[in-house]
Structures are given as structure tokens and as C-alpha cells.
Amino acid sequence: MAKVKIAxxxxxxxxxxxxxxxxxxxxxxxxxxxxxxFTSTPITDLKHPPEEGVDIGIIEGAIGTDLHEEEAxxxxxKCKILIAIGDCxxxxxxxxxxxxxxxxxxxxxxxxxxxxxxxGKIPTSDELGKLLPKVKAVKDIVKVDFYIPGCPxxxxxxxxxxxxxLGGRVPVLKGDLLKYD
Amino acid sequence: MxxxxxxxxxxxxxxxxxxxxxQVAKSFGIDIxxxxxxxxxxxxxxxxxxxxxxKQGTLQPACTLPATQGLEVETESPRVVxxxxxxxxxxxxxxxxxxxxxxxxxDCELQNMGYRYGIDHxxxxxxxxxxxxxxxxxxxxxxxxxxxxCRRCIRACSDLAGHYVxxxxxxxxxxxxxxxxxxxLKASSCVSCGACAQVCPTGSLADKIGAFRGKADEMTKTKxxxxxxxxxCGILAFTKANHLIKIWGEWESPVNHGILCELGRFxxxxxxxxxxxxxxxRQEGRREVISYQDAIKKATQKLKEAKNPGGIISPKTTNEAxxxxxILFSTSLQSKxxxxxxxxxxxxxxxxxxxxxxxxxxxxxxVLYKVDPSTSHGVVASWVKKAVTKGAYLYIVTDExxxxxxxxxxxxxxxxxxxxxxxxxxxxxxxxxxxxxVESADLEIxxxxxxxxxxxxxxxxxxxAIKKGLNGFFEKSDVALIVASDFSxxxxxxxxLQDVSYLxxxxxxxxxxxxxxxxxxxxxxxxxxxxxxxxxxGKTQDVSSIMEAPEGVxxxxxxxxxxxxxxx
Ligand code: SF4
Ligand code: SF4
Ligand code: SF4
Ligand code: SF4
Ligand code: FES
Numbered sequence: 001m002a003k004v005k006i007a008x009x010x011x012x013x014x015x016x017x018x019x020x021x022x023x024x025x026x027x028x029x030x031x032x033x034x035x036x037x038f039t040s041t042p043i044t045d046l047k048h049p050p051e052e053g054v055d056i057g058i059i060e061g062a063i064g065t066d067l068h069e070e071e072a073x074x075x076x077x078k079c080k081i082l083i084a085i086g087d088c089x090x091x092x093x094x095x096x097x098x099x100x101x102x103x104x105x106x107x108x109x110x111x112x113x114x115x116x117x118x119x120g121k122i123p124t125s126d127e128l129g130k131l132l133p134k135v136k137a138v139k140d141i142v143k144v145d146f147y148i149p150g151c152p153x154x155x156x157x158x159x160x161x162x163x164x165x166l167g168g169r170v171p172v173l174k175g176d177l178l179k180y181d
Numbered sequence: 182m183x184x185x186x187x188x189x190x191x192x193x194x195x196x197x198x199x200x201x202x203x204q205v206a207k208s209f210g211i212d213i214x215x216x217x218x219x220x221x222x223x224x225x226x227x228x229x230x231x232x233x234x235x236k237q238g239t240l241q242p243a244c245t246l247p248a249t250q251g252l253e254v255e256t257e258s259p260r261v262v263x264x265x266x267x268x269x270x271x272x273x274x275x276x277x278x279x280x281x282x283x284x285x286x287x288d289c290e291l292q293n294m295g296y297r298y299g300i301d302h303x304x305x306x307x308x309x310x311x312x313x314x315x316x317x318x319x320x321x322x323x324x325x326x327x328x329x330x331c332r333r334c335i336r337a338c339s340d341l342a343g344h345y346v347x348x349x350x351x352x353x354x355x356x357x358x359x360x361x362x363x364x365x366l367k368a369s370s371c372v373s374c375g376a377c378a379q380v381c382p383t384g385s386l387a388d389k390i391g392a393f394r395g396k397a398d399e400m401t402k403t404k405x406x407x408x409x410x411x412x413x414c415g416i417l418a419f420t421k422a423n424h425l426i427k428i429w430g431e432w433e434s435p436v437n438h439g440i441l442c443e444l445g446r447f448x449x450x451x452x453x454x455x456x457x458x459x460x461x462x463r464q465e466g467r468r469e470v471i472s473y474q475d476a477i478k479k480a481t482q483k484l485k486e487a488k489n490p491g492g493i494i495s496p497k498t499t500n501e502a503x504x505x506x507x508i509l510f511s512t513s514l515q516s517k518x519x520x521x522x523x524x525x526x527x528x529x530x531x532x533x534x535x536x537x538x539x540x541x542x543x544x545x546x547x548v549l550y551k552v553d554p555s556t557s558h559g560v561v562a563s564w565v566k567k568a569v570t571k572g573a574y575l576y577i578v579t580d581e582x583x584x585x586x587x588x589x590x591x592x593x594x595x596x597x598x599x600x601x602x603x604x605x606x607x608x609x610x611x612x613x614x615x616x617x618x619v620e621s622a623d624l625e626i627x628x629x630x631x632x633x634x635x636x637x638x639x640x641x642x643x644x645x646a647i648k649k650g651l652n653g654f655f656e657k658s659d660v661a662l663i664v665a666s667d668f669s670x671x672x673x674x675x676x677x678l679q680d681v682s683y684l685x686x687x688x689x690x691x692x693x694x695x696x697x698x699x700x701x702x703x704x705x706x707x708x709x710x711x712x713x714x715x716x717x718x719g720k721t722q723d724v725s726s727i728m729e730a731p732e733g734v735x736x737x738x739x740x741x742x743x744x745x746x747x748x749x
Binding site for chain 1: 279280281282283286287292295302306307309311
């Protein structure tokens with residue numbers, strides 16, 4: 001059976017969704033045996049999807065900086081099917097809390113004013129992404145094909161969605177597999 | 182009456198006239214989703230989630246659409262489903278519906294509808310405007326960011342509870358729920374009845390103490406009766422791991438129909454008094470913890486040796502405990518020296534034979550006779566406000582300020598109380614709400630009024646106790662037993678105990694009374710007790726234990742029975 005290549009990344013998020021992905025436990029092996037190949041993922045510690053592209057791209061996390069925007073666009077180009085997993089990727093999620101403040105307020109509070117900060121400094125390195133005025137859901141930047149909401153999504157939801165896609169079907173999440181919290 | 186024939190989802194059905202399509206569908210087990218609708222509230226058709234498709238191809242809200250002859254509707258057609266998804270997407274796009282940090286997540290009706298219609302992302306990006314959050318109120322949290330403007334809270338506050346605090350201000354996307362006219366909830370005319378929080382379908386109105394403590398599904402729900410006044414409102418208590426999380430009004434209760442007051446809904450959650458947890462004896466000025474068995478032995482021995490054993494019991498304990506108390510004194514101790522922690526004018530009690538709270542709602546005139554129910558019998562105040570809203574006249578007899586005087590047609594000084602007789606002459610249905618501690622002179626005046634009388638006894642089971650012959654303190658006693666429940670004992674009671682040389686107090690909490698006691702035995706609170714209370718109308722209602730008492734702490738009834746066993 002031909003390999004089904006998956007690349008995943010996390011953007012503005014907590015990594016919880018990838019923890020849920022790992023929570024599939026032995027079913028990861030089952031997926032690999034069924035032909036799945038995990039290429040670049042935070043788990044395999046490879047940053048860039050292979051040149052030739054992948055079948056399925058998975059994004060955890062919202063779009064919070066210009067780098068996230070770039071990365072989402074890049075993965076979109078490199079994959080056939082793009083899945084947004086977790087509330088941050090799907091809706092914007094918890095990280096949209098900062099949308100109620102200006103960037104300056106957020107940076108000042110985060111780097112200079114927290115109770116435990118002494119002589120803080122707002123980082124300026126060019127390698128860091130610049131905060132966008134507002135955090136956005138992935139679908140606000142690139143076309144998303146499937147959504148697996150949840151904070152984090154249950155491992156069962158991720159497994160079911162992948163299994164359905166592998167079987168050539170369109171996943172529909174219902175019941176306990178569809179949750180927002 | 183003429184029957185109606187209509188078709189729902191192709192099935193012909195026959196119904197009585199006067200129903201909405203939603204009601205009809207429900208009675209046939211067809212589930213039409215709703216959001217702004219609530220079974221206890223009059224429908225206003227605000228959210229349109231309940232739309233159904235008619236044969237003519239229009240979408241109509243089922244909650245307000247009357248079932249008429251020949252009507253044909255589809256409740257889940259593709260157009261209907263599409264419209265519902267569209268509405269949900271509009272609701273999710275307005276304000277902030279990121280569920281992972283919302284108090285209501287898991288209990289939220291909007292969220293459930295999102296799940297039901299498979300909303301797996303927001304079709305429209307939320308418009309990310311920060312709405313205010315009002316934390317000012319002592320008990321209620323108003324989080325405008327989660328509000329869907331369904332107006333359930335407004336209808337509950339006004340139509341069910343009679344308080345008319347909430348309303349909407351502004352229009353369109355700027356529409357905001359507003360207490361009074363844009364006042365913080367705390368500074369508004371809100372009386373903290375909590376009805377609004379009980380009906381809110383989202384995380385917009387919640388009670389602070391119960392907030393973020395889990396989903397209702399994971400809690401134990403127990404129906405019982407509020408013990409904080411003699412109205413006897415039905416409650417639904419939510420507990421988790423023996424912690425009281427929140428209290429709702431029981432919609433099915435014939436007494437309060439789901440409405441509560443601050444005392445009923447919030448004060449039990451806010452209990453800060455120190456519990457008595459072990460029997461304590463005071464000997465030679467020292468306090469010592471003793472075993473329960475020793476406490477019973479000591480207490481009964483003292484009572485047996487007494488010349489004139491006396492007993493006073495709280496009107497907040499169950500009828501079953503009152504009965505046991507009466508038997509303990511009449512049979513085991515052969516004493517008639519018993520009393521109650523409250524005293525009432527027996528004549529006022531007799532006046533009230535067949536009054537019931539519902540009478541207030543259909544009265545043409547209501548009299549508040551030397552009572553102000555707002556802070557002590559909140560639901561009675563609610564009913565009075567509702568009666569006035571419906572057009573009843575309100576007369577208040579008082580020399581003091583009365584919190585309902587704003588609603589009064591006329592207020593009389595107590596010296597002019599006899600003016601009532603003429604004033605009420607032409608009123609068809611008069612309800613006199615009175616303080617049952619009034620003087621006999623007051624009763625002479627009231628007797629001349631043709632009315633239904635409702636005496637506002639102070640406590641949950643005052644009337645139960647009076648009916649068992651308990652009213653007022655005893656005369657004199659050398660060894661006394663006081664079953665105090667949560668009463669602390671006011672100056673009058675403490676004064677009447679002057680001659681008591683040995684005082685045994687069965688109490689929930691540490692209080693001036695337990696300070697005065699020689700022997701203290703801990704008792705279960707009403708939240709931890711099952712039995713019955715008799716409310717001011719004479720209804721005897723079941724009280725169920727909502728929580729477990731601390732280890733080794735028994736109910737009044739069980740303790741009194743142990744006394745009887747020890748006395749043989
Ligand atoms: S109100 Fe309901 S839908 Fe909105 S965030 Fe809270 S749980 Fe989610
Ligand atoms: S607590 Fe009661 S009085 Fe206050 S706003 Fe809510 S419903 Fe109205
Ligand atoms: S606060 Fe709650 S009940 Fe009131 S309008 Fe908003 S969502 Fe509806
Ligand atoms: S009116 Fe009385 S019984 Fe009803 S909730 Fe208030 S205190 Fe409890
Ligand atoms: S439930 Fe009918 S319009 Fe809201």
C-alpha cells in the first residue's frame with residue numbers, strides 16, 4: 001500500500017493537541033502499519049515538510065504572528081488535505097484572549113510587568129515572529145479541509161478522522177467526538 | 182371543543198386548540214431545538230433556532246407559531262437545518278464563545294446546539310469586541326461576552342419573580358443586557374433572587390459561589406424544601422463530594438414555582454458559622470470533649486434528677502423531631518414544661534385557616550400588616566410585586582419604613598389601622614399578610630375585614646410546632662434541654678434561662694447559646710436531615726437530606742430518640 005504522508009506543526013498553542021495525538025497510543029502503530037508515515041512533526045523533530053509534499057497536513061494552534069502565517073501558508077502549499085486540530089487552530093481558541101488588548105499592552109504585561117519579572121525586556125530578535133494585531137483561526141489565513149475542535153480534542157476524534165480519511169471517506173465528528181472544551 | 186388536525190413531518194395529528202407548534206411537537210415526542218424559549222417563560226421568538234418549514238415554504242419559529250387547523254410543518258427539513266446552522270453561526274460569531282474558559286461549558290444550551298448541528302468551526306470569524314464583565318454583585322456574575330440576548334433573564338426577573346430589574350439597552354450589535362438603566366448589578370434594584378442565573382442558557386449569568394465547580398451532570402441533585410422561612414419553597418440542591426455547589430428553585434413546587442429569595446438561594450452557600458462537631462461538657466469552668474454516649478448518659482441523668490425539667494425546641498427542626506421531643510417530655514420525663522424558641526399570638530394563628538400563597542396572585546387588594554416580607558420572606562415580596570403589577574392595590578400598615586412602600590397605594594400609620602376596614606369594603610378578593618406576633622387589638626380590626634389571612638411565621642416549621650402545642654418559652658426550669666438547630670438564641674431566650682442551673686444544648690453551630698451551655702451536643706443541619714416541615718399555608722412538605730452530616734453528628738430526631746432510650 002502506498003504511504004500516506006502526514007506533516008504536522010504547532011503554531012500559537014500549548015502543545016496539548018499533539019499530546020492528544022500521542023494519546024492515540026498503540027493506535028499510532030496501527031496507523032503506521034496501515035501505511036501512515038509521519039514526516040515533519042514536533043514529535044519527529046523535523047521542522048520542514050518534505051519538498052515533494054505530503055498528503056495530510058495538521059495544524060495545531062492559532063495564527064498569532066507573521067511567522068505562523070508563513071508556516072500555515074507553507075504547509076497548505078505542501079499538503080493535499082489540511083486539518084485544523086484543537087480549538088486554537090479551529091476557532092482561535094484561548095489565545096484569542098489577547099485580542100481584547102493591544103499588542104503593546106500584551107507585551108508590556110508579559111515581559112515587563114508580571115509579578116515575578118525583574119528587569120524585564122521585550123525581546124526584539126529578528127528570528128522571532130511579530131505579533132499580528134489579532135490572533136486568528138487557521139481558516140482565516142488558508143483554506144482548511146477538516147476541523148477537529150476540542151481543547152484538546154479527544155485522541156478518539158483524531159484517530160477517527162485519520163482513519164476515515166485513510167479509508168477515503170469524509171470524516172464527520174459527532175457525539176463524544178465533537179467537543180469545544 | 183373543536184379539534185384541530187395538523188401534520189408534523191408528514192404525520193397527521195389531532196390536538197386541542199390553543200397550543201403552539203412547539204408544545205404540540207413536544208407532546209408527540211418530536212424534539213424541536215430551542216434557545217430563547219424556556220418552559221416556564223412566555224415565548225418571544227427571539228432566537229429563531231426553533232424554526233420549522235411550513236407547506237407554503239416559509240420558516241416560522243415553532244415556539245410562537247400557533248397550531249392551527251390544517252397546518253403542515255417539517256421540523257428537520259434540509260432548509261430548516263441549514264437555517265439553524267446559520268443562526269448558530271451568527272450567535273457564535275457575536276461576542277465570545279471560546280468554550281474552553283467558559284463557566285457554562287458542559288451545561289451550555291448554545292454549546293449543545295452547536296454539537297447537535299455539527300458546528301465544527303465558526304463559519305464567520307467572531308467580531309472580537311470586548312464587552313464588559315460585571316463582577317460587582319455579591320452573588321451573581323454577569324459576563325456580557327457570553328450573552329446571546331435571548332432575554333430569558335429579563336422575563337424571569339419580571340414575569341416570574343416580579344422584580345423588573347433587567348432590560349435591554351441600545352439596538353442591533355450594540356444591544357446590551359442592563360440592570361435598571363445601565364447600572365452595575367450591585368447598585369441596581371436587584372434583590373438577589375437569582376432567578377436570572379437559573380434560566381440563563383449560557384455562561385452569561387452565573388452564581389459566583391457555584392461557578393467553575395463542575396458540570397451539573399457530574400453533581401448530585403436533590404429536591405428538598407428551603408428552611409430559611411415559613412414559605413417552604415421547593416429547592417433543587419446541587420452537590421458534589423458532599424459540598425453544596427448551588428441551589429435552584431424547584432419549578433414543580435406548588436409553593437414557589439421555581440422562584441427563590443436571597444436567603445433560600447444564596448445564604449446556605451455562604452455559611453460561615455462555626456460548626457459544633459463533638460459533644461462538649463463544661464466542668465469546673467473547663468470545657469472537655471466527651472463521647473456521644475457519655476453526653477447522652479450525662480444529659481439524661483441530669484434531666485431525670487431535675488425537679489422541673491424543661492425543654493425548648495427550634496421551629497426549624499422537622500415535624501418528626503418535634504413529635505419525638507413531645508414524647509420525650511410527656512412520657513419519658515413526665516413534664517409539660519416545654520416550649521418553642523418563638524412565640525406567636527394564637528388568635529392570629531387561628532385567623533388564617535384557609536389562606537394560601539396563590540391567593541396573593543389573584544387578589545384585588547393586598548395588605549401588609551406590620552410586616553416587611555422583602556428580607557425575611559422574599560418570595561412573598563415577589564408575589565406581592567406580581568399582584569401589584571397585575572393591578573392589585575397594596576395597603577401597608579406600619580410605623581416603620583417598608584421596602585415595598587414604592588408599590589403601595591396607601592400607607593397607614595398603625596394608629597390609623599382601622600381605616601383599612603372602609604378602604605377594603607369594595608375589594609372582592611383581599612389578602613392580608615400579617616405578622617403573627619401582632620396584638621389582640623390588631624386582630625379586632627382585622628376581624629372586620631373580609632379577607633384571606635396569611636401570617637408570616639418566622640421559621641420553616643413554626644406552624645408545625647404550633648400545631649403540636651409548642652409556642653413560646655417555658656415558665657421556669659432547673660435543668661433544661663434546648664434543641665436549637667441553627668438558632669443562636671437571642672437576648673430574650675437567654676434571659677428566660679436565668680434560673681436554669683444545668684443547660685443542655687443540641688446545636689448546629691457555636692453560638693451565645695452554646696457558650697451558656699453546660700453540655701453541648703452537635704446536631705445535623707437541615708441540609709443534612711430528612712423529614713417534613715409544615716409551611717405557613719399548612720402544607721406539610723418532604724425535606725430531604727442534601728448532604729451527609731459530619732462523622733458522628735446525628736439529626737435532632739435521632740438524638741432525642743437516644744435520650745428516650747437512655748431514659749428507658
Ligand atoms: S456560553 Fe456556551 S457556547 Fe459560549 S463559550 Fe460558554 S459554553 Fe461555549
Ligand atoms: S437576581 Fe433576581 S432581582 Fe436580581 S436581576 Fe436576577 S432575577 Fe432580577
Ligand atoms: S444574560 Fe443569559 S439569559 Fe440573559 S439575555 Fe444574555 S444569554 Fe439570555
Ligand atoms: S421565601 Fe423563604 S422559603 Fe422561600 S426561598 Fe426565601 S427564605 Fe426560603
Ligand atoms: S426558541 Fe423559538 S425563537 Fe428562540
